[in-house]
Amino acid sequence: RMIPVAVVGATGLVGQAVLDLLAERQFPASRVFAVDAGEQDGQTVSFGNIELDVHDVEDFAFDQVRLAIFVAGADVSRRFVPEAGKAGVAVIDFSGAYRLDGDIPLIVPEVNGDTLADWESLSLVSLPNCTVAPLARALKALEAHGLSRITVSTYQSVSGSGQAAMEELANQTTALFNQRESDVAVYPKRIAFNLLPAIGAIGEDGVSDEERSLMLELPRLLGRTDLIIEAMCVRVPVFFGHAWSVHVETATPPDADRARKLFAAVGLHVVDEPSREDGFATPMEVAGSEDVWVSRVRATPRGLAFWVVADNVRAGAARNAVRVAERLLADGRLD
Ligand code: 2RA
Numbered sequence: 001r002m003i004p005v006a007v008v009g010a011t012g013l014v015g016q017a018v019l020d021l022l023a024e025r026q027f028p029a030s031r032v033f034a035v036d037a038g039e040q041d042g043q044t045v046s047f048g049n050i051e052l053d054v055h056d057v058e059d060f061a062f063d064q065v066r067l068a069i070f071v072a073g074a075d076v077s078r079r080f081v082p083e084a085g086k087a088g089v090a091v092i093d094f095s096g097a098y099r100l101d102g103d104i105p106l107i108v109p110e111v112n113g114d115t116l117a118d119w120e121s122l123s124l125v126s127l128p129n130c131t132v133a134p135l136a137r138a139l140k141a142l143e144a145h146g147l148s149r150i151t152v153s154t155y156q157s158v159s160g161s162g163q164a165a166m167e168e169l170a171n172q173t174t175a176l177f178n179q180r181e182s183d184v185a186v187y188p189k190r191i192a193f194n195l196l197p198a199i200g201a202i203g204e205d206g207v208s209d210e211e212r213s214l215m216l217e218l219p220r221l222l223g224r225t226d227l228i229i230e231a232m233c234v235r236v237p238v239f240f241g242h243a244w245s246v247h248v249e250t251a252t253p254p255d256a257d258r259a260r261k262l263f264a265a266v267g268l269h270v271v272d273e274p275s276r277e278d279g280f281a282t283p284m285e286v287a288g289s290e291d292v293w294v295s296r297v298r299a300t301p302r303g304l305a306f307w308v309v310a311d312n313v314r315a316g317a318a319r320n321a322v323r324v325a326e327r328l329l330a331d332g333r334l335d
Contacts, residue, residue, distance in 0.1 A: 002030035003334055004065040005325070006089075008080065009072030010034035010045050010054055013159055013166075014094060014130075017318035018069055021290070023048035025322060028329070035060050035068075037076050062087035066334050069321045070095060081124065090334055091124045092324050094317055098126040099217055106220050108133045109323045110266065111140045115223075122333045125324055128221060129213040130160060130316025131233065134292040135244050136221045138308050141262045146251030149228040152214065153245045156199060157238040157283060160312050161186055169237055187235065196235040208233055241283025242312040249303040256297045259304055269293045281309050290319045 005022070009015040015036070022029060034045045034052040044051040057076060062068060062084040070077045070084075070093045077095040084091050098104045105119055106112075106126045111133075116122065128136065131154055139147060158165040165186040172192035175182035184190055188198075200209025207215070210233040219227045254262060260270045272295045273279030280295035286309050296307040310316055328334050 001329070001335070002028045003067055003329070004031040004033070005029045006033040006035050006060070006062070006065045006068040006084075008035045008057055008060075008068055008070045008076065009037075010052070011036045011040075011043060012071060013163060013313050014071040014317045014321075016045060017313045018071055018321050019045060019047045019052075021314070021318050021322040022325075025326070027322065027325065031064075033060070033065060037072055062089050065089055067092070067325060067328070069325065071317065071321065085123055090122065090328060092127065092321050092328075093124060094127040094321055096129070096213070098124065099128060099213075100220070101126070106217060107324055108136050108221055108320055109327050111136045111221050112223065113324075113327055116327065116331065116333075122328065125328070127317070127320045127324065128217045129210070130312040131156060131210055131242060132214055132217045132221070133316050133320055134242070134310035135214070135246065135308055136218055137266065137292050138244075138246070138263060138268060138294060138306070139218070139222060139248070141266045141268065142248060142250060142254065142259065142304070143222070144262075145254050147222070147224065147227060147248055148251065149230070149249040150218070151230045151247040152232075154199075154210070154214075154231070154233045155236045155238070155243040155245070155283075156210070156233060157236065157241050157312060158186075158191060159240050160199075160242065161235075165191070166239055169239065173237075191235060191237050193237060195237075197232065199233040199235055207231075238283050240287035240311055240313065241309055242316060243283060244308040245305075246308060247300060247303065247305045253299060253303045256299050256304070259297050259306070260294075263294045263297070263306075267291075270297070271295050272297050280307065283309055283311075286315070287311050288314065290314050 040054040043054045074095040074097040077097040211231040214231040271281040281293035292310045
């Protein structure tokens, strides 16, 4: 069965990655519409080897499609997801707008895809933050050992903030080599050759938006509202690839070998050769991949420590959008 699909936010990094994956995975789309907010002025985006015109979301007739994948951010989602819903379109939303709404499923197919069956109607499925999804997959692998507390520090690349942030890192780096000043616009301080320990706004409790996202979305995905999560999120001067340093406390800690097998069994790449100086995965190698990589696995007094790394745009965001779309189609939810 072929269905018409819209990608809203098509000109962004995640939008382009969604289009790439739809094409690479030969999603059965009878037609794909590229849509985004704002005047598009003849702009095009690529879908496989086709160039698509970009439609302004303000004038887009949603009743032309059966499925819309929204990756344009919370403001656009809040405004246009209800409109798409009224037109009878199923929506997959990658924004913060609905992630904590108990009436809407929050899904990573490999983590809680089976819970989709519990929902009678599925007009809207929300996807977690790209900082959450790869980590959820790694934690899911350890579930049988009884997770009780998770302490995580993130190392997040600038592509997580979009194209303008990537340009800011590139410009600041060149400027520093040429002993020039350059603009600080996207971030509150220079990101080149620096580390920024605050992602999003910091609340009255001292927790940043990004940390809160981990603290609230991981328990929902893992179906464990009692899980204790401590997080510190840091922006690093890397273009693509988020990384996580993770300590978990478990009721029955697996040894490192067993943990490596558990990670591999759920499809994660385990690159962990302590005897080699370069026996671990880094953002450099995982950029462009849809997969999640695990390294530095070792037992700790109360559990396990490990390193996770994944391309935030492809593995953290676009992959979930496309896999959820495939799942809805396979389950007959888009008939
Ligand atoms: C970031 N997770 O990396 C955010 C984007 N959603 O900035």
